[in-house]
Amino acid sequence: MSTVILxxxxxxxxxxxxxxxxxxxxxxxxxxxxxxxxxxxxxFAGVPVAELVVSPMLRCKQTVAPLAAAQGLAKLVEPRLSExxxxxxxxRELKNLVKEPLWRVVQAHPSAAVFPGGEGLAEMQARAVAxxxxxxxxxxxxxxxHAVWVACSHGDVIKxxxxxxxxxxxxxxxxxxxxxxxxxxxxYTETRPFVLRVNExxxxxxxxxPPPPKKKGRSKKSSSDAVVGGSTGR
Numbered sequence: 001m002s003t004v005i006l007x008x009x010x011x012x013x014x015x016x017x018x019x020x021x022x023x024x025x026x027x028x029x030x031x032x033x034x035x036x037x038x039x040x041x042x043x044f045a046g047v048p049v050a051e052l053v054v055s056p057m058l059r060c061k062q063t064v065a066p067l068a069a070a071q072g073l074a075k076l077v078e079p080r081l082s083e084x085x086x087x088x089x090x091x092r093e094l095k096n097l098v099k100e101p102l103w104r105v106v107q108a109h110p111s112a113a114v115f116p117g118g119e120g121l122a123e124m125q126a127r128a129v130a131x132x133x134x135x136x137x138x139x140x141x142x143x144x145x146h147a148v149w150v151a152c153s154h155g156d157v158i159k160x161x162x163x164x165x166x167x168x169x170x171x172x173x174x175x176x177x178x179x180x181x182x183x184x185x186x187x188y189t190e191t192r193p194f195v196l197r198v199n200e201x202x203x204x205x206x207x208x209x210p211p212p213p214k215k216k217g218r219s220k221k222s223s224s225d226a227v228v229g230g231s232t233g234r
Contacts, residue, residue, distance in 0.1 A: 052075050080130065
């Protein structure tokens with residue numbers, strides 16, 4: 001299967017205000033977020049991105065816009081990668097939300113958390129993982145096992161995808177950190193995913209790009225076997 005770079009959107013105006021933006025419309029990037037988005041062009045210079053799949057939220061579209069322009073890519077909007085529907089929590093200040101009884105459930109037992117008037121975190125994980133795996137299978141079929149693609153989404157959404165890839169229960173997903181504009185990388189294979197990077201902010205991404213097929217029209221299927229003793233790199 002192909003390789004997916006999970007990109008969290010850059011720092012938004014809500015990130016700096018202590019408000020849970022959720023699906024509030026027209027929440028865009030702040031100055032820091034715009035600089036983070038612009039920096040992606042150089043960072044992805046050694047990565048031939050096959051496709052850009054993006055949450056419908058404005059902050060995600062703004063994050064990938066410079067990269068899309070630089071590599072001549074269209075943005076494919078995927079509603080299943082949208083932010084968590086926090087329901088009645090949307091737009092509220094985090095300092096007040098920590099006083100809610102549900103806050104402890106979100107922290108300690110997130111698989112049981114359902115936001116009032118919104119969705120449950122387990123429901124969010126199911127739709128996000130299904131979207132990633134479906135697009136990965138489609139992109140592999142269209143571009144080959146060596147293809148690399150980008151999915152731009154949100155912190156909790158990406159954490160839930162990583163938890164699935166790591167074989168962790170959703171109740172452990174709060175142990176994963178995903179910062180604004182950070183990338184995490186997963187390569188799916190026939191029997192298991194390989195998590196190549198988590199919450200990375202800098203460095204060359206060219207190392208995660210699989211080599212192209214040696215012969216035109218023929219591509220070696222990605223192995224599902226782990227390297228005994230650890231990867232030797234490229």
